[in-house]
Amino acid sequence: DKVSKLEGLVSMLQSKVRETQEEQIKLEKEMSQRSNRSQLSKDSTVSYDSKMEDLVAAYSKAQKQIVELQDSLMKKKQEETEHNDSLSRFKQMENERNDFQRKLERALEENQLSKQQIQKEKEESKQVRRQLRTLLQHRDDDTASLESEKSGDRCNESARTRSSRSIHRQALVKKAAFKPLTFEELMEKDFS
Structure with missing residues (x-):
């Protein structure tokens, strides 16, 4: 709005300059x-x-006003350019x-999921530890009962029971453990 007023003022001043x-x-x-005439009065010369x-x-x-207005317009345009630049940077x-x-x-989010997986x-x-303790307790009980009994059928049955429990215990222990990422591995990982 101010720029258009200034431009109008500049054009008005330029027209006055042309008229002058x-x-x-x-x-x-x-x-x-x-000057071609030989007679000039002093009054007309002074008036002229x-x-x-x-x-x-x-x-x-x-002319001075035109220069000042042009300078003002240039400053306004420069300020507007700087403002637009700062907006784009923002x-x-x-x-x-x-x-x-x-x-x-x-x-x-991945860290939270890792914590949940660790838990x-x-x-x-x-x-698994509880089950292992229970199995070991049963084995100890079976061993104690085997020593007290002397019958061969009972020994064979206990051996079979013991071997099946051992296989079951090994299957429980073999389960793969979760290995959480270290802090360095997390930092190296690109989450994009």
């Missing part, structure tokens, strides 16, 4: 015509000189921040 130049040309023509001085002063004043930084936030949220593995490990 036209008047100056007319006066010069009149002056040359009068004062008009010329006024026109020259108005012209120089208009948007770029905001996009980078949003990308980083998404990556961070993914990393936290699950701990619970399973506790359960």
Whole structure:
């Protein structure tokens, strides 16, 4: 809005400058015509000189105003350009921040899932230990009962029971354990 007002003022001043130049040309023509005449009165010469001085002063004043307005327009345009540049930098930084936030949220989510998996593995490990303790207790009980009994049928049955329990225990122990990622591995992992 201000820029359009300034541009209007500049065009008005330029038109005044043109008018002043036209008047100056007319006066010069009149002056040359009068100089051709042999009689010039002192009053007309003084009047002409004062008009010329006024026109020259108005012209120089208009030129100064035009220069000032052009400088003002240039400054406004430069400020507008700087403002647009800062807005684009702000948007770029905001996009980078949003990308980083998404990556961070993914990393936290994976970390939470890893913690849940570790907890699950701990619970399973506790359960396997309990089962192992129970199996060992049964084995000890079976061993004690074997020593007290002397019958051969009973010994064969206990041996079969013992071997099947041993196989069952080995199957429980063989289950693969979960290995969580180290901090360095987490940092190296790309979450995008």
